[in-house]
Amino acid sequence: MKRIIHACTVVLCALLTWNVVAEERPNIVWIVVDDMSCHFGYQGEPLVTTPRVDKLAKEGVVFSQAYATAPVCSTFRSAMITSMYQTTIGAHHHRSSRGALKNPLPEGVKTIPEMFKEAGYYTTITDATGTKKGKEDYNFDYQSADLYDGIDWKKRATGQPFFAQYQLRGGKIRNVETWLAGARADTDPSIQVSVDEVTLPPYYPDHPVIRDDWAAYLDSVNYTDIEVGRILDELEEKGGLENTIVFFLTDHGISHARGKQFLYEEGLKIPFVVWSPRHFPEAKVRDELIAHIDLGATSLELAGIPLPETMQGRPLFGANAKPRDYVVSARDRCDETVDRIRSLRQGNFKYIRNYYPQRPYLQPCRYKDAKPFMPVLRELHAAGKLNEAQSLQMAEIRPEEELYDLSKDPWEIHNLAADPGYLPTLSDFRALLGRWVMDSDDKGRFPEPEAMFDSDMAVYANKGSKKKNPDYFEGLLRNIELMKKWRGEGK
Numbered sequence: 001m002k003r004i005i006h007a008c009t010v011v012l013c014a015l016l017t018w019n020v021v022a023e024e025r026p027n028i029v030w031i032v033v034d035d036m037s038c039h040f041g042y043q044g045e046p047l048v049t050t051p052r053v054d055k056l057a058k059e060g061v062v063f064s065q066a067y068a069t070a071p072v073c074s075t076f077r078s079a080m081i082t083s084m085y086q087t088t089i090g091a092h093h094h095r096s097s098r099g100a101l102k103n104p105l106p107e108g109v110k111t112i113p114e115m116f117k118e119a120g121y122y123t124t125i126t127d128a129t130g131t132k133k134g135k136e137d138y139n140f141d142y143q144s145a146d147l148y149d150g151i152d153w154k155k156r157a158t159g160q161p162f163f164a165q166y167q168l169r170g171g172k173i174r175n176v177e178t179w180l181a182g183a184r185a186d187t188d189p190s191i192q193v194s195v196d197e198v199t200l201p202p203y204y205p206d207h208p209v210i211r212d213d214w215a216a217y218l219d220s221v222n223y224t225d226i227e228v229g230r231i232l233d234e235l236e237e238k239g240g241l242e243n244t245i246v247f248f249l250t251d252h253g254i255s256h257a258r259g260k261q262f263l264y265e266e267g268l269k270i271p272f273v274v275w276s277p278r279h280f281p282e283a284k285v286r287d288e289l290i291a292h293i294d295l296g297a298t299s300l301e302l303a304g305i306p307l308p309e310t311m312q313g314r315p316l317f318g319a320n321a322k323p324r325d326y327v328v329s330a331r332d333r334c335d336e337t338v339d340r341i342r343s344l345r346q347g348n349f350k351y352i353r354n355y356y357p358q359r360p361y362l363q364p365c366r367y368k369d370a371k372p373f374m375p376v377l378r379e380l381h382a383a384g385k386l387n388e389a390q391s392l393q394m395a396e397i398r399p400e401e402e403l404y405d406l407s408k409d410p411w412e413i414h415n416l417a418a419d420p421g422y423l424p425t426l427s428d429f430r431a432l433l434g435r436w437v438m439d440s441d442d443k444g445r446f447p448e449p450e451a452m453f454d455s456d457m458a459v460y461a462n463k464g465s466k467k468k469n470p471d472y473f474e475g476l477l478r479n480i481e482l483m484k485k486w487r488g489e490g491k
Helices: 002-024 051-059 073-082 112-118 170-175 177-185 208-237 294-302 373-382 388-394 420-439 450-463 470-489
Strands: 027-033 061-067 122-127 162-168 244-250 272-275 284-291 327-331 341-346 349-354 401-405
Touching (some): 027 294, 051 208, 051 244, 073 112, 073 294, 170 177, 177 208, 208 244, 284 327
Parallel strands (some): 027 244
Antiparallel strands (some): 061 272, 244 272, 327 341, 341 349, 349 401
16 A cells, blocks of 8 residues: 555656646647748748748747758658658658558667657647648658647647647649639738749749749649648647747758759758747857758757657757758659668758669659649750750750759859769769768668559558549559550560
């Protein structure tokens, strides 16, 4: 009996201590936006009006050289939620582990929300409205209830700190007519972007369809700012902002021919802002290279939660902050389309390694081919109406290596890999990437088992069912067979 009383006393004391500590620990909020590159007002985009995000940047800490470790949603999010490279944990293939075969997390790897829960935090994931469950999209076997207590941080216990994720549609708004119409109806007409105002990157042709799509994208940036404002206003009104650290970032770049799914700046470089006047009263811009997996490690560190020794993300503040000498990003299978590309950014240079050089850049992909710009690009290319820069992404084969000096060539148009004068630089990058592949245990160096591919494709093909969308379904089946054919040919 005495032992029971003693045990209860210990538990009670621990709970009382937790309550005291909990009230001092900061709340952590992640605002994560889909499919959006560096096109906010604070980043110099003249056609958008983004006062709320700009205010976060003006008052917070801006990381001007932030990179996604993956340029597509599920692989990015798998890395984000574990603070590990998706290639290390076997979550590098987009929308994998959806079928009968599952990818377990490696032993010892936990998700960030689970670590927050174990430390006494109330964990939530929601959409921009705060009323619906937010996007998870993780490429490993998990139970959502193990990660999240709910969708509303306001349901936490009195004095309990919270870890809240807000998932915004971002650039995806332009892909759905009703979403875009609703966003534009909810936006002041005076700030909506005119098609005539749009200036496209030099690697895209000046075509009405592409201009219209880009204007819709910029309108989605404007609307994202409105959603961010609503989230911040509710946090302030409900008393959840005073002791809160807000992280604002996007999951990768715009869904375009050279953006999402690829390792150029348009696909990888992302906004990344940390805001909390209480914890970071001095606004600043930091120009060192960071990887998006540093988000999780930084959040845990700021909450006083110990980091696992094997965690690859790095805290960005405090005594344990350790600058990165370079950042690595990876693209692997996206839906049915098999690929393997790695990039390494160090200093002013970007090195890209294409492991399937005999395949086109824009391999058949039902998701990407359904975008309005893709038929236009293919038609103009076939008619010989694209200039050299605009033809780069349309090539039927690729160089094994690409090297760009971003200080002189920010659009990554002039590949220096074949220039003898850059051979020493190229050799250094080869060695760096080779060491990273081995040191990080990049599982992309092994082909995906065909059984896993078939397992995921069974779910994907069923999603685009023959009855609902026969053309999409038949095209998807053709692409799957083509991937298997090329694999058999060693292409």
